[in-house]
Each structure stands twice: as C-alpha cells, then as structure tokens.
Amino acid sequence: MTTDEQRAYARHLAAEAVAAGDDTGWFERLYAAANSGDAVVPWADRVANPMLLGWLDTHRPAGTRAAVVGCGLGDDAEHLAALGYETVGFDVAPSAVRAARERFPDSAVTYREVDLLAPPADLAGAFDFVFEAYTVQTLQGDARRAAIARCAQLVAPGGTLLVVARARDEKDPPGRMPWPLTRVELDAFADGPLRPVEVEDLLDTDDDPPVRRWRATFVHS
Structure with a gap:
C-alpha cells in the first residue's frame, strides 16, 4: 500500500465515522486493520516524532509526570520514559494500546485506553508535561474544540504543553483530513491558566512535498 493509498484509506474511514456521528470510532478500525495486516497507519513511523526530539534538544520540562x-x-511515550518521566500514553483505539504494549513488553510507560473527548477525572491536572501531536487535526467542529480544551486540562500547575500540528492561514481552505489548524485554533490551547511562550511556524522538509507545521509551547501559570 503506497503512502497515498494509506492516507486515502484513513480518510475514507474518517468520513464514514463522521457521517455516522462518531468522531473517533474510525481510529479503532484503522489500528485493528493494521494489526491484522490489512492496512497501514499512515502516521505510525515507529520512531519518536522528530518535532518532539528537536524541541527536547533545547527544552527540558520540569517535573516528573508526562x-x-x-x-x-x-x-513518543517510550522516549519520554527513557528520559526519566513517569509517562502515561493514552489512545482512544484499544488496538493501538494493545500494539504499544506488545511492542514494548518491558516498558515503564503506562498505556491506557482513553477518549480525549471524555477523559477520566484522574487525568485532570495530572501531568508536568503533555505532548499532543496530530490528534486534534484529525477532528473537526465541536470535537476539535473539545479536544483542544481537554488537552489544556491535563496540564498541572507549572506544567508545559507542547502541540505539533499541520498549519494553515485563516484564508486557506481546510483541505482534506488531516485538517490543518489555524493560528486562532492553536491559540485556543491557551485555556484558563495556560499561556503560549513559543509558537513556531515551521516547514517540515522531511515530508515530500514539505509540510507547514505549528510547534507551540504553552505553560501553566
């Protein structure tokens, strides 16, 4: 399956789920198909996100919980755990969580099945560092707004939120899934006590063609 075919299949699943009123159910279908060898998850590169690695070269969030x-x-969760953080990796797709556990059977990471749109109460304000990459951009409308708010609510006082997403200008068309974020949508992560301290507008040349991305750092006051 070519990269274009991978993305087309993911877009097909997303369109079906959204049409049925289920914003996140397609993730399980995609990961389950990948686990059985019938599909490939187009964003699963099996290495830590280079945007995270580059940021960690010059930043090291305080605290112990990620x-x-x-x-x-x-x-990404394994990389943070290797740096010494007590790390929770969560995903809405049970098949993704199962695959992560199978890939890293001796992991120090706690992998959990969690819907970002309705996270359990014990995750609220529980983390000194929260990393969100490419999840919000797969959602639209109310689901996107809710996901942005829930990400902000995970951050503990004094903590840091790092967001990586495709970028577009307000005047640009939304395009196809994954739908890039505008600056207004990115700024919405600054919810309540969170404030932006660094917003980078980057051209990711690792993609062909290159992709414009946001890499934004928020801190909890």
Whole structure:
C-alpha cells in the first residue's frame, strides 16, 4: 500500500465515522486493520516524532509526570520514559494500546485506553508535561474544540504543553483530513491558566512535498 493509498484509506474511514456521528470510532478500525495486516497507519513511523526530539534538544520540562495524547504505537511515550518521566500514553483505539504494549513488553510507560473527548477525572491536572501531536487535526467542529480544551486540562500547575500540528492561514481552505489548524485554533490551547511562550511556524522538509507545521509551547501559570 503506497503512502497515498494509506492516507486515502484513513480518510475514507474518517468520513464514514463522521457521517455516522462518531468522531473517533474510525481510529479503532484503522489500528485493528493494521494489526491484522490489512492496512497501514499512515502516521505510525515507529520512531519518536522528530518535532518532539528537536524541541527536547533545547527544552527540558520540569517535573516528573508526562502524558502523550493519542500515543499510537508508543514511540513518543517510550522516549519520554527513557528520559526519566513517569509517562502515561493514552489512545482512544484499544488496538493501538494493545500494539504499544506488545511492542514494548518491558516498558515503564503506562498505556491506557482513553477518549480525549471524555477523559477520566484522574487525568485532570495530572501531568508536568503533555505532548499532543496530530490528534486534534484529525477532528473537526465541536470535537476539535473539545479536544483542544481537554488537552489544556491535563496540564498541572507549572506544567508545559507542547502541540505539533499541520498549519494553515485563516484564508486557506481546510483541505482534506488531516485538517490543518489555524493560528486562532492553536491559540485556543491557551485555556484558563495556560499561556503560549513559543509558537513556531515551521516547514517540515522531511515530508515530500514539505509540510507547514505549528510547534507551540504553552505553560501553566
């Protein structure tokens, strides 16, 4: 399956789920198909996100507790755990959580099945560092707004939220899934006590063609 075919299949599943009123159910269908060898998850590179790695070269969030939103196959969570953080990786897809556990059977990461749109109370304000990459951009409308708010609510006082997402200008068409975030949508992560301290508008040349991305850092006052 080519990269274009992978993305087309994911878009097909997303369109079906959204049409049925289920904003997140397609993730399980995609990961389950990938686990059985019938599909490939187009964003699962089986290495830690280079945007996270580059940021960590010059930043080191204080505290001990970290969370990875939409952890997928677990590479970002494993990297943070290797740095010494008590890490929770969560995903809405049970098949993704199962695959992460199977890939890293001796992991120090706690992998959990969690819907970001309705997270359990014990995750609220529980993390010194929260990493969100590419989850919000797969949602639209009310689901996107709710996901942004829930990400902000995970951050503990004094903690840091790092967001990575495709970027677009307000005047640009929304395009196809994954739908890029505008600056207004990115700024919405600054909810309540969270405030932006660094917003980078980057051209990711690792993609062909290159992709414009946001990498934004927020801190909890």
